[in-house]
Amino acid sequence: MDFGDLRFWLRSRITPLNQLVLDPPLPYHFELIVKDCCSAARYCCRNTLVKYHHRRDESPCPATWDGWNCFDSADEGMVNKQCPNYIYGGSNIKADYDRHSKKQCNAGGWELPDGLKEHTDYTGCMQNDDAQAKLIAGVIAYSLSVVFLLPAVVALGFFRPIRKSPMFILHRQLLISCLLYGVFYLCSTTFFVVSFAPLSGQVFENHIFCRVFFSVQLRYLRMTNFSWMLAEAVYLFRLLQTAQHSTDGETMNDYKIACWGVPGVITMIYFIVRGMNDDTGMCWIENSSNAWVEWxxxxxxxxxxxVNLLLLAVVVIILVNKIRCDPHLERIQYTKAVRGAVMLIPVFGVQQLLTIYRIPNTYYQVADQSLNGLQGLFVSLIVCYSNKTVRECFTKWRSTYQEKATLHTECRQRMSIQESGRLILKSPQVTTEHVQL
Known part of the structure; x- marks a missing residue:
C-alpha cells in the first residue's frame, strides 16, 4: 500500500465532526471551535515553532504550543498572551483585548508545577468584570423602565378622553414596544445569560428556540422601537406643518400595520437568509459574519x-416660528423651544446616535446599555406622567372616584340611621301573665 492509498484509507475511516451522531450531541459550534483551534496550531507551527528551531536562541524558555495558545521563546519573567477567540465559542465571538493568559518563565524553562507538565494560567480569560458591569447596568435600567412603562400603558388605555386620541394611540404603541423589549431583555438575561440559567445549554447548542427568541428581541422588537419613534416624528411633523389638519377621526391603523408589520416581514426574511448562509454562532446573539445579512x-x-434627526430639526424650526409672537418674550419663547426639543430627543430616539459606534471601553458600554435601557423610562415620563392632559384625566378620575366613594359611604350611613330609627319607633311586645286567684 503506497502513501496515497494510506491517505485515502485514513480519510475513509474518519467521520467529520458535523456528521458524528452522539448522545448527548456535541455543541452546535463545536466544529467551528476545533477548526479555529487547529488553524491557530498550524499557524504556530509554521510561523513560531519552525522558526525557533532554525535560529540560535539562548532564551531559557523555548517556543511552545500549550494546546490553546502559541508562546514564542521568552526570557525569565511572566509572559502574557491575549486570550484566543475560540475558547469563548468561535471566531465570530469578539474577544476582549484586555484579557490575557499568563505563563511563567524560569531560569530552567517554563514553570512546571505538579505533574511536571507545562502550565498556563487562563484564569485571566475568565475575568468578566466588564460584562458583569454591563449586565448589572442593563438589568437595573430595563427593570426601572418596565416598572414605569407598565402603569403608563395601562393609564393611556384606561382614561376614556385620551383612549382614542390619535396622538395618544401613537404614544401607547411606542410605550408597548419599549415595554416588550424590556420584558424580553429581562427574560433573556434570566433564562439564557446569567450563571446557572436554566436554558443556557440552548445557547451553546444554537437551538432553534433561542434563535427565534433572540431574533424577536434583538431584531424585531428593536426595529419596532425605531418604527414607532419614526411614527411619532412623522405625526408631529404633520400636525405642525398643516395647521388645518384634523386627526380626530383617525384610527391610526395604517401606522399600526406599518410599524408592527414591516419589521416583522424584515425579521422573517432575515431569519431565513441567515439560516441559509450563516447558521453558526451562539443563538445569533452576535452579528452574522456576513455583513450584508446584518445590513x-x-x-x-x-x-x-x-429621518428622525432631520424631522427633529424641522420641528424645532417650526416651533420657533410659531411661538415667536412677542419680541419682548423672544428669549423665553426660545427657551421653551429648546426645552421642547430636548424632551423630543428620547421620544424620537435621537440619543442613540451617540452610541451607534461600539467603542471597546467598559465605561462607554455601561453608559450605552444604561441609555438604551432607560429610554422607556424617559419616554413614559414625557408622554404620560408629565403630560398635562393625562394628569388632568387622572385628577378628574380620582375626584369622581372619591365622590362616588363619599356618596356610597353617605348612603350606607343614611340606611343605617333609618334602620336604627325603625327599631326605636317599633313598639315592643309586652307579654302579660294572667294570675288566677
Whole structure:
C-alpha cells in the first residue's frame, strides 16, 4: 500500500465532526471551535515553532504550543498572551483585548508545577468584570423602565378622553414596544445569560428556540422601537406643518400595520437568509459574519434614525416660528423651544446616535446599555406622567372616584340611621301573665 492509498484509507475511516451522531450531541459550534483551534496550531507551527528551531536562541524558555495558545521563546519573567477567540465559542465571538493568559518563565524553562507538565494560567480569560458591569447596568435600567412603562400603558388605555386620541394611540404603541423589549431583555438575561440559567445549554447548542427568541428581541422588537419613534416624528411633523389638519377621526391603523408589520416581514426574511448562509454562532446573539445579512436590520434602523434627526430639526424650526409672537418674550419663547426639543430627543430616539459606534471601553458600554435601557423610562415620563392632559384625566378620575366613594359611604350611613330609627319607633311586645286567684 503506497502513501496515497494510506491517505485515502485514513480519510475513509474518519467521520467529520458535523456528521458524528452522539448522545448527548456535541455543541452546535463545536466544529467551528476545533477548526479555529487547529488553524491557530498550524499557524504556530509554521510561523513560531519552525522558526525557533532554525535560529540560535539562548532564551531559557523555548517556543511552545500549550494546546490553546502559541508562546514564542521568552526570557525569565511572566509572559502574557491575549486570550484566543475560540475558547469563548468561535471566531465570530469578539474577544476582549484586555484579557490575557499568563505563563511563567524560569531560569530552567517554563514553570512546571505538579505533574511536571507545562502550565498556563487562563484564569485571566475568565475575568468578566466588564460584562458583569454591563449586565448589572442593563438589568437595573430595563427593570426601572418596565416598572414605569407598565402603569403608563395601562393609564393611556384606561382614561376614556385620551383612549382614542390619535396622538395618544401613537404614544401607547411606542410605550408597548419599549415595554416588550424590556420584558424580553429581562427574560433573556434570566433564562439564557446569567450563571446557572436554566436554558443556557440552548445557547451553546444554537437551538432553534433561542434563535427565534433572540431574533424577536434583538431584531424585531428593536426595529419596532425605531418604527414607532419614526411614527411619532412623522405625526408631529404633520400636525405642525398643516395647521388645518384634523386627526380626530383617525384610527391610526395604517401606522399600526406599518410599524408592527414591516419589521416583522424584515425579521422573517432575515431569519431565513441567515439560516441559509450563516447558521453558526451562539443563538445569533452576535452579528452574522456576513455583513450584508446584518445590513438587512441595520439599514432600516439607520434610515429611521436619520429621518428622525432631520424631522427633529424641522420641528424645532417650526416651533420657533410659531411661538415667536412677542419680541419682548423672544428669549423665553426660545427657551421653551429648546426645552421642547430636548424632551423630543428620547421620544424620537435621537440619543442613540451617540452610541451607534461600539467603542471597546467598559465605561462607554455601561453608559450605552444604561441609555438604551432607560429610554422607556424617559419616554413614559414625557408622554404620560408629565403630560398635562393625562394628569388632568387622572385628577378628574380620582375626584369622581372619591365622590362616588363619599356618596356610597353617605348612603350606607343614611340606611343605617333609618334602620336604627325603625327599631326605636317599633313598639315592643309586652307579654302579660294572667294570675288566677
Amino acid at each position: 438587512m436590520i441595520f439599514a432600516p434602523s439607520l434610515l429611521a434614525m436619520g
